[in-house]
Amino acid sequence: xxxxxxxxxxxxxxxxxxxxxxxxxxxxxxxxxxxxxxxxxxxxxxxxxxxxxxxxxxxxxxxxxxxxxxxxxxxxxxxxxxxxxxxxxxxxxxxxxxxxxxxxxxxxxxxxxxxxxxxxxxxxxxxxxxxxxxxxxxxxxxxxxxxxxxxxxxxxxxxxxxxxxxxxxxxxxxxxxxxxxxxxxxxxxxxxxxxxxxxxxxxxxxxxxxxxxxxxxxxxxxxxxxxxxxxxxxxxxxxxxxxxxxxxxxxxxxxxxxxxxxxxxxxxxxxxxxxxxxxxxxxxxxxxxxxxxxxxxxxxxxxxx
Numbered sequence: 595x596x597x598x599x600x601x602x603x604x605x606x607x608x609x610x611x612x613x614x615x616x617x618x619x620x621x622x623x624x625x626x627x628x629x630x631x632x633x634x635x636x637x638x639x640x641x642x643x644x645x646x647x648x649x650x651x652x653x654x655x656x657x658x659x660x661x662x663x664x665x666x667x668x669x670x671x672x673x674x675x676x677x678x679x680x681x682x683x684x685x686x687x688x689x690x691x692x693x694x695x696x697x698x699x700x701x702x703x704x705x706x707x708x709x710x711x712x713x714x715x716x717x718x719x720x721x722x723x724x725x726x727x728x729x730x731x732x733x734x735x736x737x738x739x740x741x742x743x744x745x746x747x748x749x750x751x752x753x754x755x756x757x758x759x760x761x762x763x764x765x766x767x768x769x770x771x772x773x774x775x776x777x778x779x780x781x782x783x784x785x786x787x788x789x790x791x792x793x794x795x796x797x798x799x800x801x802x803x804x805x806x807x808x809x810x811x812x813x814x815x816x817x818x819x820x821x822x823x824x825x826x827x828x829x830x831x832x833x834x835x836x837x838x839x840x841x842x843x844x845x846x847x848x849x850x851x852x853x854x855x856x857x858x859x860x861x862x863x864x865x866x867x868x869x870x871x872x873x874x875x876x877x878x879x880x881x882x883x884x885x886x887x888x889x890x891x892x893x894x895x896x897x898x899x
Contacts, residue, residue, distance in 0.1 A: 611645075692705070700803075703742070703807055708734055710735060716759060770792065773842040774796070775846070777797050783795045863877065
């Protein structure tokens with residue numbers, strides 16, 4: 595079987611499900627097929643079977659569908675317990691108004707919620723040795739509320755499992771003088787500033803309304819706020835004209851919403867790495883961005899043949 599075509603097919607099946615009805619597996623549906631004494635592992639197996647059917651997979655009659663269920667769906671799916679996520683230091687330290695906060699120019703802080711057993715992306719793509727691109731999927735057995743920054747009602751940044759998990763590698767690597775592009779709710783800045791090996795965190799954000807929300811409602815609650823400086827500037831203007839004045843030790847780039855708008859920005863940002871040979875650069879959802887670029891270049895090459 596062609597792995598690239600399987601990547602496409604499963605990716606689109608998951609995307610359609612998440613966009614159209616991520617709550618199709620309900621508590622009532624699970625209770626109707628689960629034994630009363632079922633443990634968490636059994637629940638996840640049953641959830642995966644139900645989800646496979648809702649995705650349109652029929653492993654009993656199709657070898658390809660069987661492969662997708664066994665090698666994509668099951669390895670990528672996880673039942674998540676709420677407590678470890680709620681114990682994240684950001685959740686413990688930063689308090690938000692229960693009603694959210696309105697901002698300027700369409701920006702606002704708001705609460706959103708995963709329903710029990712709602713499916714969501716929990717991390718960046720899983721890339722295997724045989725080049726399978728597996729969506730990292732998860733669900734909570736109970737409702738899970740999380741804060742978000744909305745722009746005109748559209749989610750721009752949220753402190754939810756996918757954001758926490760996909761930023762962790764950069765947080766672990768951050769050291770010395772750190773620059774991060776993109777503010778959101780300040781999660782990366784908060785976590786990086788907590789580290790003793792981080793001396794400063796400079797946040798570059800172009801939208802003054804986002805900066806105002808952060809400065810008024812979040813920054814005062816950060817214990818290590820003295821390490822954090824927020825600069826209003828365009829990311830590429832800062833890279834071009836400002837960053838060379840005091841090259842940082844570490845850069846984290848997070849200025850895109852997803853791979854649709856992220857791939858051209860990622861390519862553009864990578865060009866600056868040669869100007870800062872002593873700075874380590876990392877990028878949000880880089881595996882997804884790189885896979886998207888490889889797929890695009892492959893399609894172009896095939897079209898040219």
